[in-house]
Amino acid sequence: MEISLNGKTALIGGSSKGIGLAIAKRLAASGASITLMARDESHLANIIQELDTQSGQKHQYLVVDFSDFSSYSSIIVNYFKKQTVDILVNNTQGPRSGGALDKSLSDYQQAFDLLFKCAVYTTELALPQMQKKQWGRIINVASITVKEPLNYLVLSNSMRAALVTWAKSLATDIAADQITINNILTGYFDTERISQLNQEKAQKLSISPNEVRAAMEASVPAKRLGKPEEYANLVCFLASEQAGYITGTNIPIDGGLLRSI
Numbered sequence: 735m736e737i738s739l740n741g742k743t744a745l746i747g748g749s750s751k752g753i754g755l756a757i758a759k760r761l762a763a764s765g766a767s768i769t770l771m772a773r774d775e776s777h778l779a780n781i782i783q784e785l786d787t788q789s790g791q792k793h794q795y796l797v798v799d800f801s802d803f804s805s806y807s808s809i810i811v812n813y814f815k816k817q818t819v820d821i822l823v824n825n826t827q828g829p830r831s832g833g834a835l836d837k838s839l840s841d842y843q844q845a846f847d848l849l850f851k852c853a854v855y856t857t858e859l860a861l862p863q864m865q866k867k868q869w870g871r872i873i874n875v876a877s878i879t880v881k882e883p884l885n886y887l888v889l890s891n892s893m894r895a896a897l898v899t900w901a902k903s904l905a906t907d908i909a910a911d912q913i914t915i916n917n918i919l920t921g922y923f924d925t926e927r928i929s930q931l932n933q934e935k936a937q938k939l940s941i942s943p944n945e946v947r948a949a950m951e952a953s954v955p956a957k958r959l960g961k962p963e964e965y966a967n968l969v970c971f972l973a974s975e976q977a978g979y980i981t982g983t984n985i986p987i988d989g990g991l992l993r994s995i
Protein backbone atom coordinates (compact mmCIF):
# COMPACT_ATOMS: atom_id res chain seq x y z
CA MET A 735 0.00 0.00 0.00
CA GLU A 736 1.43 3.36 -0.95
CA ILE A 737 0.88 6.09 1.62
CA SER A 738 1.01 9.71 0.55
CA LEU A 739 0.88 12.52 3.07
CA ASN A 740 1.63 15.17 0.47
CA GLY A 741 0.18 18.52 1.46
CA LYS A 742 -0.39 17.45 5.08
CA THR A 743 1.21 19.10 8.10
CA ALA A 744 2.17 17.14 11.20
CA LEU A 745 2.93 18.41 14.71
CA ILE A 746 4.91 15.80 16.63
CA GLY A 747 5.78 15.95 20.33
CA GLY A 748 9.08 14.65 21.74
CA SER A 749 10.46 14.27 18.24
CA SER A 750 14.19 14.87 18.54
CA LYS A 751 14.93 11.32 19.70
CA GLY A 752 13.54 7.81 19.92
CA ILE A 753 10.02 7.02 18.82
CA GLY A 754 9.07 10.64 18.08
CA LEU A 755 12.07 11.15 15.82
CA ALA A 756 11.36 7.96 13.88
CA ILE A 757 7.76 9.15 13.40
CA ALA A 758 8.96 12.53 12.13
CA LYS A 759 11.30 10.90 9.62
CA ARG A 760 8.63 8.47 8.40
CA LEU A 761 5.90 11.09 7.97
CA ALA A 762 8.34 13.41 6.17
CA ALA A 763 9.37 10.55 3.87
CA SER A 764 5.67 10.16 2.98
CA GLY A 765 5.42 13.84 2.05
CA ALA A 766 4.23 15.63 5.21
CA SER A 767 5.61 18.94 6.45
CA ILE A 768 6.78 18.41 10.01
CA THR A 769 6.92 20.55 13.12
CA LEU A 770 9.25 18.95 15.65
CA MET A 771 8.96 19.63 19.38
CA ALA A 772 11.51 19.02 22.16
CA ARG A 773 13.61 20.97 24.67
CA ASP A 774 17.12 20.93 23.16
CA GLU A 775 17.26 23.53 20.39
CA SER A 776 20.66 22.60 18.95
CA HIS A 777 19.53 19.01 18.62
CA LEU A 778 16.30 20.07 16.89
CA ALA A 779 18.22 22.30 14.48
CA ASN A 780 20.38 19.34 13.43
CA ILE A 781 17.49 16.89 13.16
CA ILE A 782 15.51 19.16 10.87
CA GLN A 783 18.27 18.89 8.27
CA GLU A 784 17.75 15.11 8.16
CA LEU A 785 14.07 15.24 7.21
CA ASP A 786 12.99 14.45 3.65
CA THR A 787 12.07 17.47 1.49
CA GLN A 788 11.53 15.69 -1.83
CA SER A 789 7.87 16.73 -2.03
CA GLY A 790 8.74 20.37 -1.37
CA GLN A 791 7.85 20.15 2.31
CA LYS A 792 8.84 22.82 4.77
CA HIS A 793 9.85 21.65 8.23
CA GLN A 794 10.16 23.68 11.40
CA TYR A 795 10.63 23.14 15.12
CA LEU A 796 9.35 24.47 18.43
CA VAL A 797 11.52 24.52 21.53
CA VAL A 798 9.09 23.50 24.27
CA ASP A 799 9.05 21.94 27.71
CA PHE A 800 5.88 19.97 28.38
CA SER A 801 6.61 20.02 32.10
CA ASP A 802 6.21 23.83 32.16
CA PHE A 803 2.59 24.32 31.14
CA SER A 804 2.48 28.11 31.31
CA SER A 805 5.43 28.45 28.94
CA TYR A 806 4.21 25.59 26.71
CA SER A 807 0.69 27.00 26.40
CA SER A 808 1.86 30.42 25.24
CA ILE A 809 4.21 28.91 22.63
CA ILE A 810 1.62 26.52 21.26
CA VAL A 811 -1.21 29.06 21.14
CA ASN A 812 1.05 31.35 19.14
CA TYR A 813 1.97 28.49 16.81
CA PHE A 814 -1.67 27.65 16.04
CA LYS A 815 -2.35 31.30 15.16
CA LYS A 816 -0.01 30.92 12.18
CA GLN A 817 -0.16 27.23 11.35
CA THR A 818 -2.73 24.55 10.60
CA VAL A 819 -2.16 20.97 11.68
CA ASP A 820 -3.65 17.92 9.95
CA ILE A 821 -1.82 15.25 11.93
CA LEU A 822 -1.11 15.61 15.65
CA VAL A 823 1.09 13.13 17.48
CA ASN A 824 0.88 13.56 21.26
CA ASN A 825 4.19 12.27 22.61
CA THR A 826 6.61 13.30 25.32
CA GLN A 827 9.10 11.81 27.72
CA GLY A 828 7.90 9.11 30.09
CA PRO A 829 7.35 10.13 33.74
CA ARG A 830 9.73 9.10 36.52
CA SER A 831 9.68 5.45 37.49
CA GLY A 832 8.63 4.19 40.93
CA GLY A 833 5.84 2.33 42.73
CA ALA A 834 2.64 3.57 44.35
CA LEU A 835 4.21 3.80 47.83
CA ASP A 836 7.07 6.02 46.55
CA LYS A 837 4.98 8.79 45.04
CA SER A 838 3.58 12.02 46.46
CA LEU A 839 0.60 14.00 45.20
CA SER A 840 2.96 16.50 43.60
CA ASP A 841 4.55 13.65 41.59
CA TYR A 842 1.09 12.79 40.26
CA GLN A 843 0.44 16.46 39.47
CA GLN A 844 3.69 16.70 37.48
CA ALA A 845 2.94 13.52 35.58
CA PHE A 846 -0.58 14.83 34.88
CA ASP A 847 0.82 18.03 33.35
CA LEU A 848 3.38 16.12 31.30
CA LEU A 849 1.26 13.25 29.97
CA PHE A 850 -2.33 14.47 30.06
CA LYS A 851 -2.72 18.24 30.26
CA CYS A 852 -0.42 19.15 27.35
CA ALA A 853 -1.91 16.48 25.08
CA VAL A 854 -5.49 17.56 25.82
CA TYR A 855 -4.63 21.24 25.43
CA THR A 856 -2.83 20.77 22.10
CA THR A 857 -5.65 18.60 20.78
CA GLU A 858 -8.22 21.25 21.72
CA LEU A 859 -6.25 23.83 19.75
CA ALA A 860 -5.98 21.55 16.70
CA LEU A 861 -9.63 20.43 16.63
CA PRO A 862 -11.35 23.60 15.29
CA GLN A 863 -8.99 23.60 12.29
CA MET A 864 -9.56 19.89 11.67
CA GLN A 865 -13.33 20.33 11.99
CA LYS A 866 -13.20 23.13 9.44
CA LYS A 867 -11.32 20.88 7.01
CA GLN A 868 -13.42 17.83 7.90
CA TRP A 869 -10.17 15.85 8.15
CA GLY A 870 -7.76 15.14 10.96
CA ARG A 871 -5.63 12.47 12.58
CA ILE A 872 -4.67 12.45 16.26
CA ILE A 873 -2.36 9.75 17.54
CA ASN A 874 -1.40 9.34 21.20
CA VAL A 875 1.80 7.57 22.15
CA ALA A 876 0.64 5.55 25.16
CA SER A 877 1.86 2.30 26.68
CA ILE A 878 0.95 -1.33 27.21
CA THR A 879 0.75 -0.37 30.90
CA VAL A 880 -2.81 0.85 30.33
CA LYS A 881 -3.80 -2.82 29.89
CA GLU A 882 -1.25 -4.45 32.18
CA PRO A 883 0.15 -1.94 34.70
CA LEU A 884 3.81 -2.37 35.70
CA ASN A 885 4.44 -1.96 39.45
CA TYR A 886 7.47 0.28 39.05
CA LEU A 887 5.71 2.69 36.64
CA VAL A 888 2.75 3.90 38.70
CA LEU A 889 2.79 7.44 37.26
CA SER A 890 2.74 6.13 33.71
CA ASN A 891 0.06 3.56 34.56
CA SER A 892 -2.26 6.20 36.05
CA MET A 893 -1.85 9.10 33.65
CA ARG A 894 -1.86 7.06 30.45
CA ALA A 895 -5.04 5.31 31.56
CA ALA A 896 -6.61 8.78 31.87
CA LEU A 897 -5.35 9.75 28.42
CA VAL A 898 -6.67 6.70 26.59
CA THR A 899 -10.11 6.90 28.17
CA TRP A 900 -10.27 10.62 27.36
CA ALA A 901 -9.34 9.79 23.75
CA LYS A 902 -12.06 7.15 23.56
CA SER A 903 -14.64 9.68 24.78
CA LEU A 904 -13.44 12.29 22.30
CA ALA A 905 -13.40 9.82 19.40
CA THR A 906 -17.19 9.56 19.51
CA ASP A 907 -17.65 13.33 19.44
CA ILE A 908 -15.38 13.98 16.45
CA ALA A 909 -15.94 10.91 14.26
CA ALA A 910 -18.64 12.60 12.15
CA ASP A 911 -16.11 15.35 11.32
CA GLN A 912 -13.89 12.64 9.78
CA ILE A 913 -11.29 13.15 12.51
CA THR A 914 -9.79 10.04 14.05
CA ILE A 915 -8.01 9.65 17.37
CA ASN A 916 -6.17 6.47 18.33
CA ASN A 917 -3.85 5.35 21.12
CA ILE A 918 -0.79 3.26 20.51
CA LEU A 919 0.08 0.90 23.35
CA THR A 920 3.85 0.88 23.24
CA GLY A 921 5.76 -2.25 24.20
CA TYR A 922 9.55 -2.29 24.64
CA PHE A 923 11.36 -0.15 22.05
CA ASP A 924 15.05 0.38 21.67
CA THR A 925 15.42 4.04 22.71
CA GLU A 926 17.23 6.17 25.31
CA ARG A 927 14.17 5.94 27.56
CA ILE A 928 14.38 2.16 27.77
CA SER A 929 18.17 2.26 28.38
CA GLN A 930 17.62 4.70 31.22
CA LEU A 931 14.90 2.54 32.81
CA ASN A 932 17.14 -0.52 32.43
CA GLN A 933 20.00 1.28 34.16
CA GLU A 934 17.75 2.23 37.09
CA LYS A 935 16.52 -1.36 37.37
CA ALA A 936 20.09 -2.74 37.12
CA GLN A 937 21.22 -0.53 40.00
CA LYS A 938 18.31 -1.66 42.17
CA LEU A 939 18.94 -5.34 41.44
CA SER A 940 22.78 -5.05 41.51
CA ILE A 941 23.11 -6.58 38.07
CA SER A 942 24.35 -5.12 34.79
CA PRO A 943 22.10 -3.15 32.37
CA ASN A 944 22.91 -5.81 29.73
CA GLU A 945 21.44 -8.49 31.97
CA VAL A 946 18.30 -6.40 32.44
CA ARG A 947 18.05 -5.92 28.69
CA ALA A 948 18.53 -9.63 28.02
CA ALA A 949 15.73 -10.48 30.48
CA MET A 950 13.51 -7.90 28.83
CA GLU A 951 14.15 -9.34 25.37
CA ALA A 952 13.52 -12.86 26.66
CA SER A 953 10.14 -11.76 28.08
CA VAL A 954 8.89 -10.67 24.65
CA PRO A 955 7.50 -13.45 22.43
CA ALA A 956 9.36 -11.88 19.46
CA LYS A 957 12.60 -12.15 21.57
CA ARG A 958 13.76 -8.64 20.78
CA LEU A 959 12.99 -4.98 21.41
CA GLY A 960 10.99 -3.08 18.82
CA LYS A 961 12.67 -0.71 16.39
CA PRO A 962 11.43 2.90 16.42
CA GLU A 963 11.07 2.61 12.60
CA GLU A 964 8.56 -0.22 13.06
CA TYR A 965 6.56 2.02 15.37
CA ALA A 966 6.71 4.87 12.85
CA ASN A 967 5.20 2.66 10.13
CA LEU A 968 2.12 2.12 12.28
CA VAL A 969 1.79 5.85 12.98
CA CYS A 970 2.18 6.62 9.26
CA PHE A 971 -0.68 4.24 8.45
CA LEU A 972 -2.92 5.72 11.16
CA ALA A 973 -2.14 9.18 9.77
CA SER A 974 -3.08 8.20 6.24
CA GLU A 975 -6.22 8.56 4.17
CA GLN A 976 -6.50 4.76 4.16
CA ALA A 977 -6.97 4.62 7.97
CA GLY A 978 -9.96 6.99 7.98
CA TYR A 979 -12.37 4.42 9.47
CA ILE A 980 -10.16 3.47 12.43
CA THR A 981 -10.87 5.54 15.52
CA GLY A 982 -11.16 5.26 19.30
CA THR A 983 -8.86 2.24 19.37
CA ASN A 984 -5.97 1.09 21.57
CA ILE A 985 -3.48 -0.60 19.28
CA PRO A 986 -0.63 -2.55 20.91
CA ILE A 987 2.74 -2.72 19.16
CA ASP A 988 4.71 -5.02 21.41
CA GLY A 989 6.08 -8.16 19.70
CA GLY A 990 3.28 -10.18 21.33
CA LEU A 991 4.07 -9.06 24.91
CA LEU A 992 0.53 -8.27 26.11
CA ARG A 993 -1.30 -11.40 27.19
CA SER A 994 -4.76 -9.82 27.38
CA ILE A 995 -7.17 -10.10 24.45
Ligand SMILES: NC(=O)c1ccc[n+]([C@@H]2O[C@H](COP(=O)([O-])OP(=O)(O)OC[C@H]3O[C@@H](n4cnc5c(N)ncnc54)[C@H](OP(=O)(O)O)[C@@H]3O)[C@@H](O)[C@H]2O)c1
Nearest residue numbers: 748750751752753772773774799800827828922923925927
Ligand atom coordinates in the same frame (compact mmCIF):
# COMPACT_ATOMS: atom_id res chain seq x y z
N1 LIG B 1 10.77 3.14 24.56
C1 LIG B 1 9.92 2.33 25.10
O1 LIG B 1 10.14 1.11 25.17
C2 LIG B 1 8.61 2.84 25.63
C3 LIG B 1 7.71 1.92 26.20
C4 LIG B 1 6.48 2.38 26.66
C5 LIG B 1 6.17 3.72 26.56
N2 LIG B 1 7.08 4.58 26.03
C6 LIG B 1 6.73 5.98 26.00
O2 LIG B 1 6.85 6.52 24.69
C7 LIG B 1 7.25 7.89 24.79
C8 LIG B 1 8.47 8.13 23.91
O3 LIG B 1 9.50 7.30 24.40
P1 LIG B 1 10.97 7.25 23.79
O4 LIG B 1 11.49 5.94 24.21
O5 LIG B 1 10.96 7.65 22.36
O6 LIG B 1 11.67 8.42 24.66
P2 LIG B 1 13.08 9.15 24.42
O7 LIG B 1 13.94 8.38 23.53
O8 LIG B 1 13.53 9.49 25.79
O9 LIG B 1 12.66 10.50 23.65
C9 LIG B 1 11.89 11.47 24.30
C10 LIG B 1 11.72 12.69 23.40
O10 LIG B 1 10.93 13.67 24.09
C11 LIG B 1 11.69 14.88 24.27
N3 LIG B 1 11.36 15.38 25.60
C12 LIG B 1 11.74 14.83 26.79
N4 LIG B 1 11.25 15.56 27.79
C13 LIG B 1 10.56 16.59 27.24
C14 LIG B 1 9.85 17.69 27.77
N5 LIG B 1 9.72 17.88 29.10
N6 LIG B 1 9.28 18.57 26.93
C15 LIG B 1 9.40 18.41 25.60
N7 LIG B 1 10.05 17.38 25.02
C16 LIG B 1 10.62 16.49 25.84
C17 LIG B 1 13.14 14.47 24.13
O11 LIG B 1 13.99 15.53 23.68
P3 LIG B 1 14.64 16.58 24.74
O12 LIG B 1 15.25 15.76 25.82
O13 LIG B 1 15.62 17.38 23.94
O14 LIG B 1 13.51 17.43 25.23
C18 LIG B 1 13.02 13.40 23.06
O15 LIG B 1 12.91 13.99 21.78
C19 LIG B 1 7.50 8.17 26.28
O16 LIG B 1 6.35 8.75 26.84
C20 LIG B 1 7.72 6.79 26.85
O17 LIG B 1 7.41 6.71 28.22
C21 LIG B 1 8.28 4.17 25.56
